[in-house]
Structure formats: C-alpha cells, structure tokens
Amino acid sequence: MSKTDRWDEFMEGVWRQNPIFVMVLGLCPALAVTVSAVNAISMGIATTFVLTCSCVLVSLLRKLIPKEVRIATYIVIIATFVTVVDYLIQAVSLALYDALGAFIQLIVVNCIILGRAEAHASKNSPLPALINALGMSLGFTLGLFALGAVREILGAGSLFGIALFGGSFQPWVVMVLPPGGFFVLGLWLLLFAALERRKQRKALEVAQHA
Amino acid sequence: MSSEMNVSVPLPQTTPPLVMIRALGLIAAICGLIIVSAYQGTYDAVQENKRIAVERAVFKVIPTAKSIVEYWALPDGQIEKVGAGGAAQQGAIKFYAGYDERDALAGIAAEGAAKGYADSVRILFAYDPGQQAITGFGVVSSRETPGIGDKIVTDKAFLANFPLDAKVSNDSLANEIRAVKNGSKTSPWQVDAIAGATITSRAVAKAINDTAQALVPRLATHLDKLKDKP
Numbered sequence: 001m002s003k004t005d006r007w008d009e010f011m012e013g014v015w016r017q018n019p020i021f022v023m024v025l026g027l028c029p030a031l032a033v034t035v036s037a038v039n040a041i042s043m044g045i046a047t048t049f050v051l052t053c054s055c056v057l058v059s060l061l062r063k064l065i066p067k068e069v070r071i072a073t074y075i076v077i078i079a080t081f082v083t084v085v086d087y088l089i090q091a092v093s094l095a096l097y098d099a100l101g102a103f104i105q106l107i108v109v110n111c112i113i114l115g116r117a118e119a120h121a122s123k124n125s126p127l128p129a130l131i132n133a134l135g136m137s138l139g140f141t142l143g144l145f146a147l148g149a150v151r152e153i154l155g156a157g158s159l160f161g162i163a164l165f166g167g168s169f170q171p172w173v174v175m176v177l178p179p180g181g182f183f184v185l186g187l188w189l190l191l192f193a194a195l196e197r198r199k200q201r202k203a204l205e206v207a208q209h210a
Numbered sequence: 211m212s213s214e215m216n217v218s219v220p221l222p223q224t225t226p227p228l229v230m231i232r233a234l235g236l237i238a239a240i241c242g243l244i245i246v247s248a249y250q251g252t253y254d255a256v257q258e259n260k261r262i263a264v265e266r267a268v269f270k271v272i273p274t275a276k277s278i279v280e281y282w283a284l285p286d287g288q289i290e291k292v293g294a295g296g297a298a299q300q301g302a303i304k305f306y307a308g309y310d311e312r313d314a315l316a317g318i319a320a321e322g323a324a325k326g327y328a329d330s331v332r333i334l335f336a337y338d339p340g341q342q343a344i345t346g347f348g349v350v351s352s353r354e355t356p357g358i359g360d361k362i363v364t365d366k367a368f369l370a371n372f373p374l375d376a377k378v379s380n381d382s383l384a385n386e387i388r389a390v391k392n393g394s395k396t397s398p399w400q401v402d403a404i405a406g407a408t409i410t411s412r413a414v415a416k417a418i419n420d421t422a423q424a425l426v427p428r429l430a431t432h433l434d435k436l437k438d439k440p
Binding site for chain 1: 224225229230233234236237238240241244245248249251252255256259260263351355356357358
C-alpha cells in the first residue's frame with residue numbers, strides 16, 4: 001500500500017464519503033447531542049474509539065468469522081467497545097456522561113460503524129481498515145462539530161462555553177432545541193449539495209471545451 | 211422450473227454448526243475479557259467521580275458545610291449510617307448530613323424527583339432543622355427546556371420562595387409544600403411558580419414535598435444524635 005493510497009483511503013471518509021454530509025448516516029446522535037461544540041466533539045471522540053477498535057478487531061478476526069453469523073459477531077464486538085467507552089467517559093467526567101445521556105449506549109446501533117465493519121473491515125487487512133475507520137471517524141467528528149458549533153453560537157451565543165457576543169445578545173433558543181438541529185443540518189446539506197453541483201458543472205464545461 | 215436449472219445453481223457453502231459456535235464462543239470470550247478489564251480499570255475513578263459529584267452538590271445547597279456523612283432514614287423511624295452493614299431497606303430514604311468546620315450540623319440534604327415538562331426533574335434540597343425549613347435546592351438532573359424550565363435555578367423571584375416552611379405535625383409535614391400560580395403565594399410553605407414555567411416549578415415543589423413528607427418527621431427524634439459529627 002503506497003503513501004498516496006493510504007491518503008486516499010483516509011480522505012474517503014473525511015470528504016468524498018463524509019458520513020454526515022454525503023452519506024447522511026448516523027443522524028440520531030448528529031441531531032441529538034450537537035447542542036454544544038464540546039458535546040459534539042466528545043461524541044465524535046467516543047464514536048472514533050468504537051469505530052476504530054471495532055474495525056481493527058473485525059479485520060483481525062475476519063477469517064475466523066463464519067459469514068452466517070457475521071452480523072451477530074459485529075454487534076457483539078461493537079457493543080463491547082461501546083461498554084468500554086461508557087466506563088471511560090464516566091471515569092473522565094460525570095457531567096459529560098449526563099450531557100451525552102443515552103446516546104453513548106446508542107452508538108451500538110450507529111449504522112456508520114456496522115456499515116464500516118460489513119463493507120470495509122471484513123474484507124481488508126487491519127492497516128487499511130484502521131486508516132479507513134480513522135478517516136470516517138474524523139469525517140463524522142467534523143460533521144458533528146459543524147452542527148454543534150453553529151447551534152451553540154446561535155442558540156447560546158458562545159463557543160466551547162466562551163461567550164462571544166457580550167451581555168446584550170438574546171440567544172436564539174430554538175437552535176439548541178430539536179428543531180434547530182434539523183434547520184442547521186438542512187443548511188449544511190444545502191451547502192454541500194451546491195458545492196457538488198458546481199463541481200459537476202465545471203467538469204461538464206471542461207468536457208465540452210475539450 | 212426445469213431440473214437443469216436446479217443443477218446449474220451451485221450449492222451455497224455452509225459452515226458446520228460447531229464451527230459457528232466455536233467462533234461465536236471465542237469472540238464472546240475476547241469481548242468479555244475486554245469489558246471486565248475496562249470495568250476493573252475504571253472502577254476507582256468512577257466511584258471517586260460519583261463521590262465528588264455528590265459532595266459538590268451537597269456543599270452547594272448547604273453552603274456552610276465542609277464535610278458530609280451519608281445516612282439512611284429507615285421506615286421504622288431509625289437512622290443508620292450508609293455502609294454500616296446491611297443493605298438498604300425498602301422505603302429507606304438516603305440523606306446527607308452536612309457539617310461545618312467545627313463539626314457541628316450545618317444542614318441536611320436529600321434528593322427528590324418529580325415529573326417535569328420533558329423528563330423527571332431530580333433535585334437535591336437542604337433542610338435546616340433549626341429553622342424547620344427547606345432552605346434551598348439544586349438540580350441533579352433535568353431535561354427541561356433551555357431558557358424556560360431551566361430558570362428554576364436562576365430566577366431571583368423563584369429562589370426568593372426559600373426558606374419554605376417545613377414544620378412537622380404528627381407523622382407528616384404540617385402543610386403540604388406545593389406550587390401555586392405565579393403571584394398568588396400567601397403562605398411560607400407555598401412555592402410561587404415562574405410564569406411560563408409552571409410545570410417545572412410544580413415538579414420542584416412536588417419533588418421536595420414527596421421526600422420531605424417522609425424524611426423530615428423521621429429526623430425529628432434523632433437531631434441530638436446528628437448534632438455533632440460522629
């Protein structure tokens with residue numbers, strides 16, 4: 001595996017196949033916990049841990065797992081790492097644990113993770129599986145951060161808990177409520193769709209001129 | 211369907227059941243090992259975090275407290291230190307006795323919970339045996355609407371409800387602690403609700419009332435024992 005291959009494998013999840021903005025997967029945590037930038041990044045880190053550990057373990061055991069019981073095996077492996085991350089977050093900060101609530105346990109059913117295990121890790125050796133999982137995790141974390149930062153700035157007038165606008169700012173509370181999550185996600189999807197369309201138009205123009 | 215077609219379809223390769231069981235068993239064993247080591251490895255840190263969280267919450271509602279002792283108030287009217295042997299009995303209420311720097315009783319804190327607007331609102335309130343009153347409360351967990359229901363800890367008029375009268379008569383409080391409509395509070399045991407956050411205000415009053423009705427009468431006969439830090 002050459003260096004450029006590895007970079008491609010990594011960027012796949014960060015940009016071209018971004019789980020939130022391109023594949024539109026894993027929206028349950030993406031909408032629910034992104035009320036602040038800190039929550040968004042913490043959720044991203046927790047998912048990163050589960051995704052990379054599960055993919056590496058699935059990849060290591062891929063020759064041992066009979067295909068008839070593969071989904072059951074993946075779920076057991078994913079649930080294991082979710083339990084581990086659950087304990088780790090409790091050990092780091094109970095306030096954070098309460099803020100993320102049930103969404104830590106719900107990482108088990110995050111379709112990005114099962115999807116990666118099934119579509120990539122089960123067919124590749126541990127190194128590409130790790131690189132791909134890291135890229136996907138970074139893409140997911142960036143997506144959560146993009147949602148969390150906008151919602152915290154508009155809904156609470158702060159970023160990472162630091163007030164940005166001074167005392168006269170009237171927070172736009174709807175942004176930290178569930179509807180705000182849909183609004184902000186919709187706007188981000190609009191932006192990404194517009195970028196994609198512009199790219200296609202440019203490619204078409206180039207093709208016509210040639 | 212012709213018989214030739216059936217022949218042309220290759221039989222799917224099946225794994226013998228024993229192989230499947232062996233693979234699942236092995237993976238379950240690996241996963242079990244990982245979970246147990248994570249549990250063992252984080253146990254001390256998690257317990258320490260929980261203890262600090264409780265301490266911080268109690269010190270917030272009893273500002274003069276410097277140390278705490280945890281007790282069970284048993285249904286038969288006795289009190290027992292937490293961890294002094296014997297599991298919690300049915301109907302036992304946990305409370306925290308807060309002591310100041312001279313080891314004298316600064317106040318008693320207990321948890322209460324009631325259904326709010328979004329989910330159950332869990333609070334910790336302080337009872338002052340000297341004043342026979344609830345002197346304040348803090349939120350343990352709530353999912354109330356930001357900017358509306360979460361005003362219960364910031365709204366000055368709402369916090370001015372405290373101290374709330376909690377005198378004992380027979381085996382319960384002399385007067386039920388309850389929320390009344392904004393601006394209609396007439397007695398020291400009523401909670402003047404926040405306009406626009408009536409449901410959350412009611413939850414706070416109900417949470418305090420439910421625990422205090424059972425706990426405060428049980429404490430009355432043990433105040434001498436609780437007066438100084440054991």
